[in-house]
Amino acid sequence: MFSDSLSQYIQQDEPLASRCWLKIGGSASYYAEASDMEVLKALCTEAHRLDIPVKILGGGSNLLIRPGSVDALVLRLVGEFQSTTIRENHLIAGSAASLSDVISKAAEHGLSGLEHLAGIPGTIGGAVVCNSGVKNDDIGSHVLQVHAIDREGNLHTLNRDALKFSFRRSNLEDVVITGVEFALERLDPQEVTRRLQANWIVKKAAQPASSARVGKLFVEPGGSRIVDLLDAVGMRSTAEGGAAMITQFPGFVQVNENATANDVLALSNRIARAVEVQSGIRLRSQLRIW
Ligand SMILES: Cc1cc2nc3c(=O)[nH]c(=O)nc-3n(C[C@H](O)[C@H](O)[C@H](O)COP(=O)(O)OP(=O)(O)OC[C@H]3O[C@@H](n4cnc5c(N)ncnc54)[C@H](O)[C@@H]3O)c2cc1C
Structure with a gap:
């Protein structure tokens, strides 16, 4: 358990969905906000002592969070950072x-x-x-x-x-x-x-507006445009469960409130497979998955 001096900073089972752009996913087993170096250093040292992995949440615009629990201390830096x-x-x-x-x-x-x-x-x-x-x-x-x-x-x-x-x-x-x-x-x-x-x-x-529940699915492949690759396999508008490609912004995915990370991953894998078969190009996921 975190020491008494640090437990004031820690929240357990903190929901993460509202903190990332796609607005889906589960909770952090431990969550803390560090506003100065002293607290951040103490939290990292203590997590290491307890063998708890540390993950950093930035703006959440490149994160896909699975349902259930992220077994880690998720840290958000604020204040002096x-x-x-x-x-x-x-x-x-x-x-x-x-x-x-x-x-x-x-x-x-x-x-x-x-x-x-x-x-x-x-x-x-x-x-x-x-x-x-x-x-x-x-x-x-x-x-x-x-x-x-x-x-x-x-x-x-x-x-x-x-x-x-x-x-x-x-x-x-x-x-x-x-x-x-x-x-x-x-x-x-x-x-x-x-x-x-x-x-x-x-x-x-x-790109889509910041208010939408969106993410950039693939790293732009060198030498080819994502829009051409999607059009070549007829997948500019394809969908999987609650996740759908945004037709007017090729390469971006939008999710609805029932979507899960698995919908996004299934969509991403299906497109990547089709593109590889069609063109030999291996698309790389842009999103970091927790
Ligand atoms: C509408 C839209 C448009 C986009 N356009 C582009 C684009 O043109 N080009 C492009 O490259 N990307 C683009 N992206 C992807 C994304 O916005 C960028 O990758 C962005 O820089 C991620 O920053 P973030 O703070 O939101 O990171 P997060 O999503 O919070 O985190 C991303 C990764 O960085 C790690 N991380 C964050 N902060 C720290 C830290 N302080 N220390 C250690 N690790 C840290 C996280 O742990 C995670 O692994 C776009 C995304 C969207 C939704």
Whole structure:
């Protein structure tokens, strides 16, 4: 059991559905919000001592949660982890800062590099772990340093040469990211804001509204467009149980309130199989599954 000093932070059997974009899934066996480093470190150390896995919930825009219990301590970072500081052409963001707030702040200060990420939901931590991005650019290309805590509760500063980013992946899956330092280019704030707005308009037209129960099902495959692959197998509008592909936003899935993670997985597997048979291309799931 968690020690008395930490039990005040812990909730048991905490429902998670409302905290992720798809709004489905079960509960966390343990759930806590950490607002400063001391509490976060203590929670990680204690979870390690008790042999309880730790999972981090960012904005929940890339999570598919199964029904039942997530047997872990699910941590959400708040408070000091939501801050953003600017020093010359460096922007230092807490991992729980919203990606869109950070991009706007960078633009306001005439710091260019992140504006192509406009419209991607979620937090800095989630974006860096998933190396989120658009076709020709990803967040990892602009990261100088990552501050993190390992599962035993030890603090680390990972410099550029220790960081590995590949297409929608990083080598940061097993740590808790607490902060990220970006190296950006100084430009006229009006020009950065103009680029940000232009990217945002394009993105907004290409993805469903944030109010919908939606998720991005597949990583965009290199060399082919997801829309062409779906059309080639006649699956742009296919459905499985309570999960359906959104016809006007190819590659995005929408669920209804009766959907389960299994509906989403069945849909995803059926499409991936058909695409592989038809084109030889192996689609990779974008969603992280708990
Ligand atoms: C409408 C829509 C549009 C999207 N468009 C794009 C797009 O254009 N490009 C793209 O790449 N993605 C896109 N996505 C996917 C998703 O938004 C991104 O991957 C986003 O960066 C995930 O951030 P998050 O904070 O929501 O992460 P979450 O969904 O909360 O978590 C994702 C993973 O990151 C881990 N994680 C989160 N925070 C931390 C932390 N501090 N430390 C360690 N691990 C952490 C979680 O444990 C989990 O494994 C889109 C999703 C939606 C719903």
